[in-house]
Amino acid sequence: MPARVPWIIAFLLCVGIVLFVLHLCIGPVAIPVDEVWSALFGHGSSTTIRIIHSVRLPEAITATLAGGGLAACGLLMQTLFRNPLAGPSVLGLSSGASLGVALLMLAVPSGAAVLPAFGVGLGAIVGAMAVLGVIMLADRRMGDGVALLIIGLMIGYLCSAVISVLQVASSAGALRGYILWGMGSFTGVVPGRMGWLMVPVVMGLLGAFWLVKPLNALLLGEAYAASVGVDVRPTRSRIMWITGLLAGTITAFCGPIAFLGLATPHVARGLCRTSDHAVLMPVTILTGAVLALFCDLLIKLPGVGVGIPLNAVTSLLGAPVVAWVLLRGKRWARAT
Amino acid sequence: MGTSHMSLLRATGLAVGFGGQPLIEGVDLHLNAGECVALIGLNGAGKSTLLNSLAGLHDPMAGRVEVEGRPLTELSANERAKRIAMVLTGRPQVGLLDVRTLVALGRQPWTGHFGRLAAKDLDRVQNAMIATDTLPLADRAVSQLSDGEAQRVLIARALAQDTAMLLLDEPMAFLDLVNRVRILRLLRDLAHEQHKGVLLSTHDLGSALELCDRIFLVHDRQLWSGTTDEARTSGFLQRAFAVEGLQFDAGTGSFRSV
Structure with a gap:
């Protein structure tokens, strides 16, 4: 482990905590840190307590979980496919989730109206898992990472096409609802439903840590991994199940968040200068949480970003990172 | 040599390949501790497939492989990895x-x-x-x-x-002469000094004849095996590498035009 890794982790933790606290303080109503602190423990005015507990705390927790989870997804997929441009959106998982949501919100608008957040969530998870099922069937037939990546891209195009058809045929109200979801947001999780996001994401993150050793073996390719004792096929499907669980759940609650999954592992590699997953996994998850909190804070800052969609900010920050990674040359681009 | 040692690796009636037609069939071979064996053959002869099949990374079409007396198929991936280490082709x-x-x-x-x-x-x-x-x-x-x-x-x-065995797929490809000899010396020393069974595929026939203990030659979907001395004298190499306008010189292990 490079000597600076503990410092990087400490630094990311500090930045993360500062951003998290800023999240609780900043909003339409500015709340000083000491009032936030007492409100967390149930002291102070009832309005402040309500703002902190039902609005800001859930949003900050959602951003932390979603950022960390999507970043872990990106790292898992970049290693699995040995491709620096792999991410949840590339394998078609986000598209599948979007299609699930579109089917619920556009084709059966009354369905989404009856069960607002919950219906959307279910649609996204079912969509992501359906794509995962197709991908795993394809995997069984081909057993080739690159071909699978292309299948994922094709599934993405297919889903987008179906969504376009649905959009043409849907009502203005339903379309608006779908487009708002598609812009991405960390504000959609009410306190009572936090468990629905938290439990799967924490399970997925623990699963990602569980796979650190075979992930390292996969850095050398599947044949070398098999030669050091990795059961490649079951390992590959474990990685895909964890990816599906994380991407499906997070997309369900936050919409298809662009670039966080793809770009964050590259930032983490740049920070640590290593491909060792024992180091990269925690640093990637922390970096993802920090970036998500940062992006969400930008659109919350009064007078700066209010009203800007979350996806616009993540793309504005994420796209240059990916371009930079590619421009830094082959060594970095292949740093999977 | 070799038969008095316990074989680390033994293949009987092995056929390897993809799909219908095997690339190599009827393979009977063994690898002993402390010997360095070169696997020779033209491109596409099935050397890599044979190595992968011996290591359990590729299912053979027929026949069996035994590792230290146990069928390879009975070993878990991890048990296999504790016995056979590989260096795959390419970087x-x-x-x-x-x-x-x-x-x-x-x-x-x-x-x-x-x-x-x-x-x-x-x-x-x-x-x-x-x-x-x-x-x-x-x-x-x-x-x-x-x-x-x-x-x-x-x-x-x-x-x-x-591991007791090292299987290497063209470890000297793309290397210059000095590095080729250096790698092959290293592998031979590992076999002789650390008593490992080393099997490597190579196109560098000259160095293999000079530094290895035995030769496996894949030719015409068959595997011939013998000591390097036998390889020089049996005439098999000459037949296997008979190319119009080229003549194989067993003494130097190289070709010259005629």
Whole structure:
């Protein structure tokens, strides 16, 4: 482990905590840190307590979980496919989730109206898992990472096409609802439903840590991994199940968040200068949480970003990172 | 030689290939501890497929492989990895791995669930790097090494795996003359001094005849095996490499035009 890794982790933790606290303080109503602190423990005015507990705390927790989870997804997929441009959106998982949501919100608008957040969530998870099922069937037939990546891209195009058809045929109200979801947001999780996001994401993150050793073996390719004792096929499907669980759940609650999954592992590699997953996994998850909190804070800052969609900010920050990674040359681009 | 030793690896009636037609069939071979064997054959003859089948990475079409007297199919992936280490053909793209971390990947069959390295593991990694003269490269990025250095590092990784057998697929490809001889000497010394069974595929017939103990020759979907002396004198090499306008000189292990 490079000597600076503990410092990087400490630094990311500090930045993360500062951003998290800023999240609780900043909003339409500015709340000083000491009032936030007492409100967390149930002291102070009832309005402040309500703002902190039902609005800001859930949003900050959602951003932390979603950022960390999507970043872990990106790292898992970049290693699995040995491709620096792999991410949840590339394998078609986000598209599948979007299609699930579109089917619920556009084709059966009354369905989404009856069960607002919950219906959307279910649609996204079912969509992501359906794509995962197709991908795993394809995997069984081909057993080739690159071909699978292309299948994922094709599934993405297919889903987008179906969504376009649905959009043409849907009502203005339903379309608006779908487009708002598609812009991405960390504000959609009410306190009572936090468990629905938290439990799967924490399970997925623990699963990602569980796979650190075979992930390292996969850095050398599947044949070398098999030669050091990795059961490649079951390992590959474990990685895909964890990816599906994380991407499906997070997309369900936050919409298809662009670039966080793809770009964050590259930032983490740049920070640590290593491909060792024992180091990269925690640093990637922390970096993802920090970036998500940062992006969400930008659109919350009064007078700066209010009203800007979350996806616009993540793309504005994420796209240059990916371009930079590619421009830094082959060594970095292949740093999977 | 060899029959009095216990064979580390033994194949009987092995046929390997993809789909319908086997690339090589009726293969009977064995690999003993302490010997360095070269697998020779033209491109596409099935050398890689044979090596992968012997290592359990590819299912043979027929026949059986035994590792230390046990059928290969009965071993788990991890049990296999504790007995056979491989150096695959080509140079893997390993991103930002440094040399020491890559060599330490060889310890995976022996470490616990999270791959944490114990003192003994670090010891083996160190020894593997000493044996391959890669210790000075320990903190370099693998992607910055020359081809010769990278090949020694990959061999160090296989050595760190602490197996009785090393199977190497064209470890001397793309290397210059000096590095080819250096790698082959290293492999022969590992066989003779550390008593490992080493099987490598190569196109460098001359060096193989000079430095290896035995030759496996794939020709016409058959595998011929014999000592290097037998290979020189039996006339099999001459027949296998009979090409119009070229004549194989068994004395030098090289071709000259006629």
